[in-house]
Amino acid sequence: MTQTVEALFDEGIERYKAGEAPETLIPMFKEVCDRSRKTSSAWTCLAWLYLLTDKPTLAYDAAQKAVKLNPQDPQARVNIAVAMLETSKKGVREHIEVAQQLIMVVSELRDEVQQNIEDGLTRKPNWKSLERVKAWLFDS
Template sequence: MTKTTETLFEQGLERYKAGEDPEVLIPVFKDIRDRAPKNPAVWTSLAWLYLLADKPKSALKAAQRAVKCDKNAPQARVNLAIAMLETNTKGVRQHIEIVQQMMDMDSQIREDVEENIEDGFERKPGWKSLQRVKTWLLE
């Protein structure tokens, strides 16, 4: 990412953390994606925003791209698993197992995944697909 793109990404994350509506942030992250099309963090963030905005097909495509860009990005795989559940796409188990292995090897990854799951429930209470992923990963 260029310095400008990195700054835009950081500003987008700050807006997200401040509670801005995912629908408002999606165009921001799409612009960043267009500037940095091979950046897995951008694709992962975009997938998450699509999931929060109830756009599972778009989330699935973004999450697939995030995993393609970085096979070792745990949140990208979590997003992909959620999007797969919401679109009734097969193959969820493989991604859950990979994230479980990552979490077992690195406590920071476990902590990050837990925080992101809790953030998801704060923003979208009663999220059934997220609850299933949480059960598989954390319980």
């Protein structure tokens, strides 16, 4: 029996939180995105996994879909900004400004983004692009 998209997504999140390597989770999140093309959270997760595995071009494509599906998701905005920095694309400021506005208004979103950034820096130390985004969002 095939797992539901929701069950597959939840399992992927749990495995990520348990410390599983991003490389092994990418196929699972790709399947979720293929089966549920309009689920922005799945695209956001896939973009993050691509960023963690040094695949910024794939991350940018996934993050772009996530932002298009849910422009009010600050994590999707963080992901696209990091991917843009890593691929030398222009237009980073717009995404940073939207993310700043969103996390200023909703403290739960601020906490979530902050935790995700710290998790990213733990999994990938000295991640310059993420450190820049963190400074723009939280040190201003």
